[in-house]
Amino acid sequence: MVEKYKSQYGSGLEAQTYLGQNYFSVDRSLIPDFLRLLRDEEQFDYCVDITAVHYPKREKQFDVVWILYSFPRNERVRVKTQIADGASIPSSVPIWATANWLEREVYDMFGIQFDGHPDLKRILLPDGWKGFPLRKDYGILQQDKEWVQINLGIESGQ
Amino acid sequence: MSERTKEQANVLPDPASYVQGTKLDKLTHSTSNLEFETPDHPYLDSNELIINMGPQHPATHGVLRVILKLDGEKVLGTECVIGYLHRGVEKIAENRTYTMFNPYVDRMDYVAAVSNGLGYCQAVEKLLNIEAPPRANYIRVILTELNRIASHQLWLGTHALDIGAMTPLFYTFRDREEILKIFEKYCGARLTTHAFRIGGCQYETYAGFEKEVKNFLTFVAPKIDEYETLLTTNRIWLERTKNVGVISAADAIALGVTGPVLRASGVKWDIRKALPYANYADFDFEIPTGQNGDTYDRYLVRMVEMRQSLRIIEQAVNGIPEGPIMAKVPKVIKPAVGEIYHSIEAPKGELGYFIVSDGSTQPYRLRVRPPSFVNLQALDVMVRGMLVADVVAVIGTLDIVLGEVDR
Secondary structure: OHHHHHHHHHHHEEEEEEOOEEEEEEOHHHHHHHHHHHHHOOOOOEEEEEEEEEOOOOOOOEEEEEEEEEOOOOEEEEEEEEEOOOOEEEOOOOOOOOHHHHHHHHHHHHOOEEEOOOOOOOOOOOOOOOOOOOOOOOOOOOOOHHHHHHHHOOOOOO | OOOOOHHHHHOOOOHHHHHHOOOHHHHHHHHOOOOOOOOOOOOOOOOOEEEEEOOEEHHHOEEOEEEEEEEOOEEEEEEEEOOOOOOOHHHHHHOOOHHHHHHHHHHOOOOOHHHHHHHHHHHHHHHHOOOOOHHHHHHHHHHHHHHHHHHHHHHHHHHHHHHOOOHHHHHHHHHHHHHHHHHHHHHOOOOOOOOEEOOEEOOOOOOOHHHHHHHHHHHHHHHHHHHHHHHOOOHHHHHHHOOOOOOOHHHHHHOOOOOHHHHHOOOOOOHHHHOOOOOHHHOOOOOOOOOOOOHHHHHHHHHHHHHHHHHHHHHHHHHOOOOOOEOOOOOOOOOOOEEEEEEEEEOOEEEEEEEEEOOOOOEEEEEEEOHHHHHHOOHHHHHOOOEHHHHHHHHHHHOOOHHHHHO
């Protein structure tokens, strides 16, 4: 499977293994197509999770990670891609319906935009909140003080 | 009412008065006589109605707000508003060492804390590339399966209570107490147990542990039958759960639904069998599946799961070996640079941990894949076209814990 896609996509795709777990690092431009291919051709019919990792020192600051599972193959695989801060990425809601809330959470926590998402808004934090808490430059005690004062009527949530 | 003449009673109120709420006397007169002629204009037109269920509602099992779009009693659509219990567990993880973060995971799914701990400890062990010794694995399996029974008992009691059957709540809480007593004796805590450590278990079993677990098995097996006598053939229960909240296997897979909800739709998939962890591969047990994917099937699947858990515990407690309970773990846990994903079959579904290590003592990123959060997303699909009362049944049958949904 790996060889087949390597020849197809060339340098845009890299397959790695760490501690027995396989993952693909793919170029941002391959994203909706490669995921769709994994679902349709390779039977990865269950999208376990979508998440992101923030590397503030890198030029492309974010890793977006899809964890996929295939019921027929009984196999798990991860797909990773790098995107820059402010860049957007195609939504995978048309591929797996479960991506809806998962992408909303990624947007909520990291501020990554998903193009074509049906209803991209905050999910765990309140709608008017400013800031994206899981970015590395967001402190653990940091909060949207203004929001807390206006909506909760208290000085600080701490 | 006796003074009222028949003529007065038959006067139909002006429909406009319902809306403005003014001519109230007229309204009260007319309601006592139900033999109205059909009015030319409808009293209430079928405009869509938006109502809020929650955040404080006894049937939402926590602080969940569901916005319901209704046509009469029929649900046209729902939207869940969540996050009221958000504590930023993933952010906390990035600022704690691996060991310090261990107790925090108990606070996610607080009715199945042991499962959360098992998933986390195993994920870190995988990252460190170590394995817990066999005796620790046996203790882990016994406690995790006991916790699965406790979680299912709590689910059954509250779910039945939501639908209107009060007795199961008392029965299940009475029996769940016995499990909590074992936990308390083992590690001192009843709910947020923090029973396991990275590399194995902190505590050796107490004197009489095996005997108490065996006593529990003989005690609880007839009790599960007893719950079934209350519900399985109960006509009210059947009416309220059969064909309610149906989800097909294809929809369930597309929505990422896992656990008993997926199995009730007919997909025979359980991580304990598909990708065995700990020493589940050593035990003999069945995975129950349903056919219709309705609330009743999910109930049956969970009932069978409780019995299967008893089977696993019985095999584990009879085969528990002697030996160490802790693997060789460095005092300071510093995994090599890399990332792993590990998941276990929690009582609610697939509970996964995705950990990225940068080689320091703290996780660079720790992501929890919560089963309740993903399963709750299916609520909308399951209640469309059903009645308002069914929303309560479906929230119950999804078995969500808001501590885990919001993290």
